Amino acid sequence: MSLIAEVIRKHEAELTSDWIKEMASSTRRSDLLKETELKSQTTQFVRALGAATESGSTEDIAGTNFSAVREILTETSRSRAAMGFTPSETATFVFSFKRPFVSRLQKEAKDPQSLWSETWKFNELLDKLGLYTMEVFQKSREELISRQQQDMLELSTPVVRLWEGVLALPLIGTLDSARTQVVMESLLKKIVETNSQVAIIDITGVPTVDTLVAQHLIKTVTAARLMGADCIISGIRPQIAQTIVHLGVNLSDITTKSSMADAFLVALQRGGYSFVKKTELA
Amino acid sequence: MDRIPILRMGEFLLVTIQVDMHDRLALTLQDDLTSRISETSARGVLIDISSLETVDSFIGRMLGNIASMSRVMDAETVVVGMQPEVAITLVELGLSLPGVRTALNVERGMDLLRNSRRHGMEGRR
Numbered sequence: 001m002s003l004i005a006e007v008i009r010k011h012e013a014e015l016t017s018d019w020i021k022e023m024a025s026s027t028r029r030s031d032l033l034k035e036t037e038l039k040s041q042t043t044q045f046v047r048a049l050g051a052a053t054e055s056g057s058t059e060d061i062a063g064t065n066f067s068a069v070r071e072i073l074t075e076t077s078r079s080r081a082a083m084g085f086t087p088s089e090t091a092t093f094v095f096s097f098k099r100p101f102v103s104r105l106q107k108e109a110k111d112p113q114s115l116w117s118e119t120w121k122f123n124e125l126l127d128k129l130g131l132y133t134m135e136v137f138q139k140s141r142e143e144l145i146s147r148q149q150q151d152m153l154e155l156s157t158p159v160v161r162l163w164e165g166v167l168a169l170p171l172i173g174t175l176d177s178a179r180t181q182v183v184m185e186s187l188l189k190k191i192v193e194t195n196s197q198v199a200i201i202d203i204t205g206v207p208t209v210d211t212l213v214a215q216h217l218i219k220t221v222t223a224a225r226l227m228g229a230d231c232i233i234s235g236i237r238p239q240i241a242q243t244i245v246h247l248g249v250n251l252s253d254i255t256t257k258s259s260m261a262d263a264f265l266v267a268l269q270r271g272g273y274s275f276v277k278k279t280e281l282a
Numbered sequence: 283m284d285r286i287p288i289l290r291m292g293e294f295l296l297v298t299i300q301v302d303m304h305d306r307l308a309l310t311l312q313d314d315l316t317s318r319i320s321e322t323s324a325r326g327v328l329i330d331i332s333s334l335e336t337v338d339s340f341i342g343r344m345l346g347n348i349a350s351m352s353r354v355m356d357a358e359t360v361v362v363g364m365q366p367e368v369a370i371t372l373v374e375l376g377l378s379l380p381g382v383r384t385a386l387n388v389e390r391g392m393d394l395l396r397n398s399r400r401h402g403m404e405g406r407r
Contacts, residue, residue, distance in 0.1 A: 128299070184370060185366060185370070187371055188366030188370065189366055190360060192365075192386075194361045195387070196386075197386065210315075219373045219374075222373050222378045223366075223370055223372070223373045224369070225378075225384060226361075226364050226366075226368075226369040226372055226373070226378070226384055227366065227369050227384060227386065228362060228363075228364070228381060228384040228385035228386040228387075228391075229386060230363075
């Protein structure tokens with residue numbers, strides 16, 4: 001049995017209480033985490049670490065003997081990421097175990113040589129565990145970000161029914177391939193659902209139109225045409241008109257209007273409607 | 283089933299594709315349709331592809347070809363009821379079927395044919 005495992009086995013209770021004390025001086029966030037919860041986390045961790053060091057080497061934390069330790073760290077890290085701990089606060093949870101442990105180790109070691117080598121081993125082990133905690137922390141944040149991205153993607157492409165047979169698709173934000181795919185699909189689905197003949201794509205909220213974005217727009221319009229619906233592109237700002245022409249993009253096959261109001265009027269006229277002001281009727 | 287039925291409705295022909303198109307079926311349809319147009323001297327052809335769920339480049343090109351052939355024989359072609367997935371696939375394949383008229387459903391397609399027929403006759407007078 002290695003000296004590390006021996007020390008943990010012998011002083012499990014003291015280590016835990018020392019550790020909690022240590023954390024109180026460094027990173028105890030009593031506003032976010034309850035005392036009892038912290039206590040159960042530390043107790044579990046110390047016990048699992050003892051079992052892990054007893055049953056195998058301390059070199060490889062990816063090994064099976066460390067699976068329980070990894071599980072506890074994953075759980076702790078995830079819950080802390082969700083609770084709003086900072087990355088360094090989360091990492092310090094592991095690192096703050098160094099001082100209480102090493103001071104116990106000092107008392108147990110028989111000679112300076114073994115104290116040095118065991119301390120070094122323990123240091124390396126805790127560094128790895130700390131890094132692992134950070135990785136999990138990072139991953140759970142990234143999951144959150146990608147989920148929000150997905151949400152935004154879906155939220156930002158509403159298809160609105162303006163009139164019988166007239167749909168509007170106000171686009172806001174930069175258009176990339178993934179987003180255009182979502183836009184195209186939701187528009188085409190809505191065309192079938194509502195049996196619409198005209199769709200107005202409004203690009204007022206699109207900051208820049210380059211060749212790629214123009215290509216995407218043309219594809220969407222073509223797909224809608226194949227299904228039997230006409231598309232009108234509206235909201236073309238002066239700068240965008242200039243870039244389109246400078247880039248040599250050919251939009252001549254597509255009806256374009258400068259404002260949504262104009263496009264809507266054209267759509268209604270195509271549907272056979274005509275509008276007269278009440279005063280003109282009289 | 284090795285043939286797609288071609289129905290006659292007045293001066294128009296109605297083709298509804300209810301099965302998965304394979305290459306030979308498409309070629310047969312092309313033969314049948316052109317001969318039916320000349321037999322019946324039809325003025326318009328309506329192709330309903332609402333049950334068609336997958337297309338490849340060959341079928342896409344066939345649709346374009348059939349439309350062009352009918353136009354040469356003085357019958358206008360309208361393709362109706364294309365599914366969103368099919369439309370996206372065709373666009374990704376670069377087949378935008380220029381010159382083919384499209385409509386959302388059979389009803390709209392028939393309206394389109396009748397209207398263009400009326401306008402055509404006015405123009406000839």
